[in-house]
Amino acid sequence: MGKVISSASTSLDGFVAGPDDEVGPLFDWYEAGDRPWTSAGGDMTFHLTQADHDYWSGWVARLGALVVGRHLFDITDGWKGTHPLGVPVVVLTHSPPEGWGYPGGTVEFVTGGIHDAVARAKQVAGDADVGVAAGEIASQCLVAGLLDEVSVDLVPCFLGVGRPYFTAVAGQVVLGDPTTVVEGERLTHLVYPVQPG
Template sequence: MAKLLYSATASLDGYLAGPGGDMSWLTEHLTGDNPTAERLLAAVGAILAGNATFGGDDPNRGTDSEGAFGGRYHGPTFVLTHRPPAEPPKGVTFVSDLHSAVAQAKEAAGDRYVNILGANVAQQCIRAGLLDEILIFFAPVLLGDGVRIFDHPGGTRVRLAPVADETAHWYRVIY
């Protein structure tokens, strides 16, 4: 059965995007081989993204590397939104309910990962007790402001257990 994995690259001070959702800072950090990212891409069976992430800034916009995983992901994508477009792009399903989106993405992923893209959707999955794992890559930069990896002031503590990996911060969520 598919697992829900939130994966992201963040600055060392915990931001996924700069002010206004700016992702241009990330471009210089997406170079070179990354065995963990390669294993992850091979294990992803579906993507579940928030609407802001899906329609937001792409550090590779206008290049051959535009899109998830530097344009290398070609599979089912589900977007959680209350404002779907009149004509959805091919291969993208827009869903308005979190539980329905997760169920559809898990079915599409089979026994592979549903990779969550977007801090808001990840936070919703945590609050609903649906998230299985978190994989964070840290880039050597301090952004100082922007969209946090997790931002839930007054939220409850969530325990994590390390998943064996020597190149990234990958954790199992413990409820």
């Protein structure tokens, strides 16, 4: 059985995007090297350093499904049915969009809550890991005891304001010692286990 892992590029002050969903320097590392990584649909290519490429490729290889919220789904138009990482996506929403769909897409909607969304993603992922989006989804998973690991691509910048990796609903949580520390190009990849609560 795979793990449930939140993952995001994050500023030092804990934001994954600005107030209008702009990412500023948080994704600069995707174009900081000469090692290409191409998305599942072939329409996006990053150029990573070797260390970042090794870390990123390893993360992607472990994934079997993603859980995201409706906001991320809406601003990406559901990745037109196929996520760049090439895995099925479970969207947690109060109300699925009417008339949305792309032929051959791997996006589905769950309305029953975070437990149902993660259960469905685990079913789809099989023995692979389930990635959960930062923000409200990661926070709900943490509060519900569903999160096994927190992955942070820590970028040396401050955004000052924006969308936090975890919302206040998560409260105070102490994570375990890092199981992964990888120095990338102007960021550090960190993975922390969530300690049983």
